[in-house]
Amino acid sequence: xxxxxxxxxxxxIEKRQSVAFWCNPISGHATLYWYQQIxxxxxxxxxxxxxxGVVDDSQLPKDRFSAERLKGVDSTLKIQPAKLEDSAVYxxxxxxxxxxxxxxxxxxxxxxVL
Amino acid sequence: LAKTxxxxxxxxxxGQEVNITCSHNNxxxxxxxxxxxxxxSQGPRFIIQGYKTKVTNExxxxxxxxxxxxxxxxxxxxxxxxxxxxxCLVGDMAxxxxxxxxxxxxVKP
Numbered sequence: 001x002x003x004x005x006x007x008x009x010x011x012x013i014e015k016r017q018s019v020a021f022w023c024n025p026i027s028g029h030a031t032l033y034w035y036q037q038i039x040x041x042x043x044x045x046x047x048x049x050x051x052x053g054v055v056d057d058s059q060l061p062k063d064r065f066s067a068e069r070l071k072g073v074d075s076t077l078k079i080q081p082a083k084l085e086d087s088a089v090y091x092x093x094x095x096x097x098x099x100x101x102x103x104x105x106x107x108x109x110x111x112x113v114l
Numbered sequence: 115l116a117k118t119x120x121x122x123x124x125x126x127x128x129g130q131e132v133n134i135t136c137s138h139n140n141x142x143x144x145x146x147x148x149x150x151x152x153x154x155s156q157g158p159r160f161i162i163q164g165y166k167t168k169v170t171n172e173x174x175x176x177x178x179x180x181x182x183x184x185x186x187x188x189x190x191x192x193x194x195x196x197x198x199x200x201x202c203l204v205g206d207m208a209x210x211x212x213x214x215x216x217x218x219x220x221v222k223p
Contacts (some may be wrong), residue, residue: 004157035213042201042213044157057201102148105157 004106012112018080025094035091124217132189136202144206
């Protein structure tokens, strides 16, 4: 079974630039999550999708971050404009609809904002 | 949200059994307890999940007392490759789950 795919794996941009990350969840998984993990900290949930709909985006900085899930499958996370403090690893995870809370994580995208 | 408290770090030696305890005093009736493992430069990986008593799989055991206010992840005979950060999460259907700082386990030869 293929895992969660993310791209790019690494991205370096300057502050005030825009960046987008892509995630392809495990086939058939209804739930998709985006996390931000700053070095030395645990992952912080940014947004959770259930199929096409947003379940939780309470911790998403909506003035600069946006996310969408196309046709309930792939998802993109965008930052516009980026700030220095956005430097982190952005993790995507997916889970089956009938799971209590098991999440399968992708390898992440390491973003460096200069 | 059920908040969790874990030790920041632990050291062990190869071949020893490691027990990492997580406190979750305000766990709700519908909440499950889930543990994840994270290696450097990788996303977290599911280890084990339980609701009460004891759960065992090929990787670890999870002990949950009757009051469910804490849980203990037990790793038998650890090796150097078990060096990682271990996260304890409490929640229902992932809607209320939050990662804390985790426990950084270092296994020494």
